Amino acid sequence: LSTAAAITNLSGRGVGMDVVKKTIEGLRGSIEIASTPGEGSVVSLRIPLTLAIIDGLLVRVGSGRYVIPLATVEECVELTPTQDLRSTGRSLITLRDELVPFIRLREQFATGTPPDPHQKIVVVATGQDRVGLVVDQILGDHQTVIKPLSSFHADVGAFSGATIMGDGGVALILDIGHLVASGQRPETQMRAAG
16 A cells, blocks of 8 residues: 555555554454545544553552553562551651652542551652552552543543453552652642642
């Protein structure tokens, strides 16, 4: 397929339609071509709406499950009960001689459940900014098909979308940029915003 008027060394060679067809079918879509001599061709592509797939880290906070985009995850460490007690009111942890602020997602999402005895901190980053997200349990890697939130939920800043799990349940996808920005703010501002 080529739309060039003439073939040169640099243009006009086009792409074989068999390559296009295989690629579209690989996306669970279809392609149709209708040609009229002397008039032109109409190429119709049909592709599914849910093409946005990300690798994520599935975590549990209270009874809810959430997905953290894996591309933003730097490391996972355990939050010991001693560190948890010591950080009350400060929300800072020392990782390799560097202070990293963290957010207790249980408080952020008002789960109303007691913390697990072995909480984890998932350290995420956007650009140069890092923040830790305290979760109850890390459930593992999860390939996630992103479903957009409805317009009713569009104002909820902590989430960028949702995904449907294999058991039919829903897990919300965390908006890491929003959470990192709120974790970098002083706690007084964060409480006022939260």
